Amino acid sequence: MGQPGAVGGIVSTVNELWGCVVVAQLGAQAAVRLRSALQHAAVVLMEGARPLERVCGLNAAARAMGLREGMSRVDVETFDGVTVLPHSSTEEASARTILLQAVSSFSPRVEERVCGADWECIVDLSGTERLLGNPQAVGEGMVVQLKRLQFTACVAIAGNADAGLSLARHAAWTAANVPVQAVAAGGEAKELSRLPLDVLRLNQEMAERFAIWGIATLGELAALPETALITRTGQQGKQLRLRAQGRLPHLLQPVVEAFSLEETIELEDPVEMLEPLLFVLNPMLEQLVMRAGSRALALAAVTISLRIEEPVDRELACEQAASPLGGHEHPVHERTIRPAVPTLHRALLLKMLQLDLEAHPAPGAVTRICLSAEPGDPSRVQLGLFAPQQPEPTRFEDTYARLMALAGERHVGRVRLLDTHAPENFVLERFVLPEAGYKAPPALQEGAQPVTALRRMLPGAVKVQMHGSEIVCFWLESRRYEVLRCFGPWRGSGDWWCGQVWSLDTWDVAAREVLDGELLICVLGHDLLRNCWVLAGVYD
Secondary structure (H helix, E strand, O other): OOOOOEEOOEEOOOOOOEEEEEEOOHHHHHHHOOOHHHOOOEEEEEEOOOOOOEEEEEOHHHHHOOOOOOOEHHHHOOOOOEEEEEOOHHHHHHHHHHHHHHHHOOOOOEEEEEEOOEEEEEEEOOOOHHHHOOHHHHHHHHHHHHHHOOOOOEEEEEOOHHHHHHHHHHHHHOOOOOOEEEOOOOOHHHHHOOOEHHHHOOOHHHHHHHHHHOOOEHHHHHOOOHHHHHHHHOHHHHHHHHHHHOOOOOOOOOOOOOOOEEEEEEEEEEEOOHHHHHHHHHHHHHHHHHHHHOOOOEEEEEEEEEEEOOOOOHHHHHHHHHOOOOOOOOOEEEEEEOOOOOEOOHHHHHHHHHHHHHHOOOOOOEEEEEEEEEEEOOOOOOOOOOOOOOOOHHHHHHHHHHHHHHHOHHHOOEEEEOOOOOOOOEEEEOOOOOOOOOOOOOOOOOOOOOOOOEEEEEEEEOEEEEEOOEEEEEEEOOEEEEEEEEEEEEEEEOOOOOOOOOEEEEEEEEEEEOOOOOEEEEEEEEEOOOOEEEEEEEEO
């Protein structure tokens, strides 16, 4: 008989496999990823108030020039070709969310760590070899996925979580050309032995103690006798020795992050023109489309929130700074576009945003852009062999947006009839493509009468000549029509249940134009409250 949990008398065990990801200088990478012009430039982030600003983050190009954290603005200005940006906690928080969503596509069990300026995470990959491939392939997939999101990361795959973190930290800090490391089970101690003690993130007391002892690498720390080390440093020393040997067990604390599509960027200088605003929106939309497509989703709606810069008022600013409640919120200009069908067509979404912002411009200069999207299932339409071809949804949406920009939102749409007999008994609503597809009208049977449609119109004024209660002739747009047959009147009055007041007598009229003999079959109405005649509709 097999043991509990055994299959066929053989105990089933799953070897631990951990993927450790380190993104060095998250704040600097978050600031550069949406600014394509700064991808290869030296960039530093500053925080604090003038003149006490200090460098809180920098990218690899700036570090290669000799810049370091803690430098003042005066020190930074001594270097040529350095771009200085303010630190944005909003951009950094958005970048953390994006990284979590990207890494979670490999495994739902993810533990996040924020250590100083770096972002770290541990991914439980145990039992995923058949689904994702060998450890080296999984690590390369993570690096490629983060590279598409404009992040530079180092990944280590190992059988011990702390060992993988130490290897990934060392690769990220030294800017190694090996972004992926896969360590075979049992080989963690050998790989860790050459690393410096800094990868353990020691506190100042322990770092000074090991420096006095002459311990500089993890291999030297792992070789210390356990009993003597515990006697001098306590249980903390024991844990450090196990970490140096790659044998410290790890209890994963997974984080559950709700899926959201949002990109935020803080502008260095306020933007007033639409063209530079679209230049910034283009990479933001590209990232949203890429993230939605990686989860087999499309964008059903896109919302843009623009923070508006207020006019500078020194006295008001001083009063707000002295107030215990602090300053008030900046005004926000928000617009939402909804394509007819969920789409991943970036150019279409950008054009819709452009047309919408042209029709509804921001009331002032823009200092921050937040772009969020509502995910939806991609549109899938299967046409029949003999069904007529439908217009492409993206082309339709582009034409629809242009028509609204020209004529206005209230003048473009689909007519929906209201449940009333009032003269203007319809409203315009947004036109959407039918989900069921195009259906051809049923063919008329032999001998059946054709269907006559009444084309309702906005009431147009006409001049009518009557003889008793019958209409003799009328004038429409300076053209005279002689009435051939006339039926009516039928009187309609206001809806008593809603308090709407109207009173209208209508006639069905068949008339012929005097000059060219054109036949017109229409509906004429007499507004009894305003004492005027109107053309209410035409029969087609």
